[in-house]
Amino acid sequence: MTHQSALPAKVKIVEVGPRDGLQNEKEALSADVKVDLVERLARAGFVNVEAAAFVSPKWVPQMATSAEVLARIERRPGTIYSALVPNMQGFEAALAGGADEVVVFGAASEAFSQKNINCSIAQSIARFEPVARAAKEQGLRLRGSISTAFGCPYQGEVPLDTVGDVVARMRDLGCDEIDIADTIGVSTAKKTQAVMLRAAREFPIAQLAGHFHDTYGQALANIYAAMEVGVAIFHSSVAGLGGCPYAKGATGNVATEDVLYLMQGLGIETGVDLDQVVDAGLFISQQLGRKSISRAGNAIAAKRAG
Numbered sequence: 001m002t003h004q005s006a007l008p009a010k011v012k013i014v015e016v017g018p019r020d021g022l023q024n025e026k027e028a029l030s031a032d033v034k035v036d037l038v039e040r041l042a043r044a045g046f047v048n049v050e051a052a053a054f055v056s057p058k059w060v061p062q063m064a065t066s067a068e069v070l071a072r073i074e075r076r077p078g079t080i081y082s083a084l085v086p087n088m089q090g091f092e093a094a095l096a097g098g099a100d101e102v103v104v105f106g107a108a109s110e111a112f113s114q115k116n117i118n119c120s121i122a123q124s125i126a127r128f129e130p131v132a133r134a135a136k137e138q139g140l141r142l143r144g145s146i147s148t149a150f151g152c153p154y155q156g157e158v159p160l161d162t163v164g165d166v167v168a169r170m171r172d173l174g175c176d177e178i179d180i181a182d183t184i185g186v187s188t189a190k191k192t193q194a195v196m197l198r199a200a201r202e203f204p205i206a207q208l209a210g211h212f213h214d215t216y217g218q219a220l221a222n223i224y225a226a227m228e229v230g231v232a233i234f235h236s237s238v239a240g241l242g243g244c245p246y247a248k249g250a251t252g253n254v255a256t257e258d259v260l261y262l263m264q265g266l267g268i269e270t271g272v273d274l275d276q277v278v279d280a281g282l283f284i285s286q287q288l289g290r291k292s293i294s295r296a297g298n299a300i301a302a303k304r305a306g
């Protein structure tokens, strides 16, 4: 395997807790709490916070407050607020709500595409085409997200060339950034590098993002491995919140606090204040009535408490 071993000097962390993290919660959280969370995260220094999803409220009830959340957050200059949109109906809502970036989300597995967005991969790309055109016309950033790129809960193995094919289709839509997602957290370091390098044959590696769930405890190792081959954008979720409603047993994204602790130790710049993220993690965990899943977050909180 060919790979560059120098780690990046700087990475971009996209905070996805308010969307990916909260979409799977059973208890509905108020818009007030979500607004508070998004504002805390933006103040901590993230340049990109995924704050909303304009999807069917029948499919994902937790995201039903997205319009209210986007309307009410106090915008921090320099922060991009993103929203997931599966179709034009979602796009119109995201535009009206003032999203800076829209995220079309597909999959590298036919079975997952059907379960998650009720259509085939080809149909999803056809739905994304008008969204992509409209995003460009309106001057919004366009991101593409590819679920199950490392394995599918229904289909199992996902061929590398299928990932490459979906990356190429997202590229042709005009995506500014493409997320390679380990929806069910099954990847390990070597596989991560193989998938990222295959994706990079279709799209510049500097614009690829690693979106790792931590189901098997491999997310930090996967991030390190992805950095070794040149990936420098990662998604994470404060307090390790999350899971996908259409991937049974999938746990949350890698915890942001753990990623920031790793980057700090490696001397890699993120522009994000770890202490403020720990506070945001304690806040949302308290609102949810449970302990944070972040190991670093809990350790820092325990140390503070003496």
Ligand SMILES: CC(C)(COP(=O)([O-])OP(=O)([O-])OC[C@H]1O[C@@H](n2cnc3c(N)ncnc32)[C@H](O)[C@@H]1OP(=O)([O-])[O-])[C@@H](O)C(=O)NCCC(=O)NCCSC(=O)C[C@@](C)(O)CC(=O)[O-]
Binding pocket: 020, 023, 053, 054, 055, 056, 057, 059, 060, 084, 086, 087, 088, 089, 090, 091, 105, 116, 117, 118, 145, 146, 147, 148, 181, 182, 183, 211, 213, 243, 244, 245, 246
């Ligand atoms: C895509 C659809 C809408 C298709 O669902 P459908 O039922 O095929 O859609 P439809 O066009 O036939 O419409 C049916 C109903 O949905 C409504 N509808 C239609 N579109 C919208 C919209 N945009 N916003 C609000 N409502 C909408 C539409 O108005 C209609 O309402 P009704 O007439 O029955 O009252 C549905 O399957 C859906 O909403 N799925 C959501 C899936 C989802 O949000 N999954 C979680 C996010 S993806 C994820 O977490 C993975 C990721 C990104 O994190 C990466 C990773 O880790 O893998």
